[in-house]
Structures are given as C-alpha cells and as structure tokens.
Amino acid sequence: MSASDPALDRPASGRPAPDRPDADAGSVSRAARLADRAVAWYQVRVSPRTRTSCAHRVAHGGESCSQAVRRTLRSSGLLGSAVPTLARFAACYRAVRLLTPHQRVRGVCCCGGIPIPFGFGRR
Template sequence: MAVITIESFATQLAIASINTYQKHLSPRKGFSCPHRLLHGGESCSEYVKHMLINQDLQTVLQTATQRFRACNVAAQNLRNQKQSGGCIIIPCCIPI
C-alpha cells in the first residue's frame, strides 16, 4: 500500500486545482497572464504547475511568490505601455 504524505497530497491537489483553473476559468476571465504577454514563455499557472512537478513544495511556494510579484510588475509595465500609446479618432493599439 502506497503511503501518501501531506506534501504529496498538497502537491497533487494544487496541480489538480491549476488544471481546473486552466480549463474552466482562465479561458473565460478576459485577459492573459501579463508575465507571459510581456516576456513570452509560460503563463504563471503553467510555470507553477511545472514547478510543482519538479520541485519540493517549499521551493515552489517561494518561487511562485517571486513569479507573482514579477507578474504584477509586468502588468504595470503593460498598462504603462498602453497608456503611452495614442489613437486618432478610433480606438486602436498603434502608438503614435
């Protein structure tokens, strides 16, 4: 009989939660991960999911916190880029 530790259970639960978020919530929320949009690569949820598969839970918690802070900075940078652009007559995304 396999013994399931609290850490492995928490990791499995977190991965299942991320999968549910990615499948059902993320496509409907109306925006994409700012970190992925600005820097390319994985979204924050995909990044954390990969970390959960490959690292211990303590490391993931520390790294995820750093990633979410970086994502917040990316969101602010994207907002600033959008505000510095301008439009003539009709809304568009082309800066003047």
C-alpha cells in the same frame, strides 16, 4: 523501445512532459498533486472565461504563470514551490505595470482556485 516505454513521454531534456498531469506523480507529495490539479482546473474552467492573458507571458513570452506554477509544483513540491511562485506573481505584477503604465488595473487572480482581488496603478 516499446509503445509503453516511459522515455517516449519525455522531451529531449529528459524531464517528463509538462502537459502530462501525472508525469511526476511519484516524486511529489499528495498536497503538491492536489495543488497541481487545482491549478489545472483553473486553467480549464476559470482562465478561459476571464478573456485575459497572463501579463508575464504577454510581456516576456514563454509560459503563463499557471503553467510555471504547475511546473514548479511538479519539480519542487508544495513547500519548495512557494517562494518561486511568489516571485513569479511579483514578476507578473511588474509586467502588468509595464504593459499598463498609466491605467488603474483591477481584477482577480486565482491561485489554485483561490480568488485574490488586486488593484494597482495610478488612481
């Protein structure tokens, strides 16, 4: 194998490395790539400034919601990732309720740079 062999960029599973932005660039639509870039921008520019962590990752371990959305965008495209993304956000909502059962939680969730205000919990 040469240094430019694409197999070197793949983990043992044979799938492209998830941290490589253009890993699946040829297999998904331009819209999916743009959405992936928007989530990547959120991860770099917005998320570090919120000083919070993904509730799903805190409660269950594994990847954050934004990492999961990027993985799904790369593997299923924009339309194919819609339902899994909504399911993941619902699971994250349940994780927040699990972690903060007696508190009122308010904030903003940014999905691809779109701020979505939320509030739940006891009043």
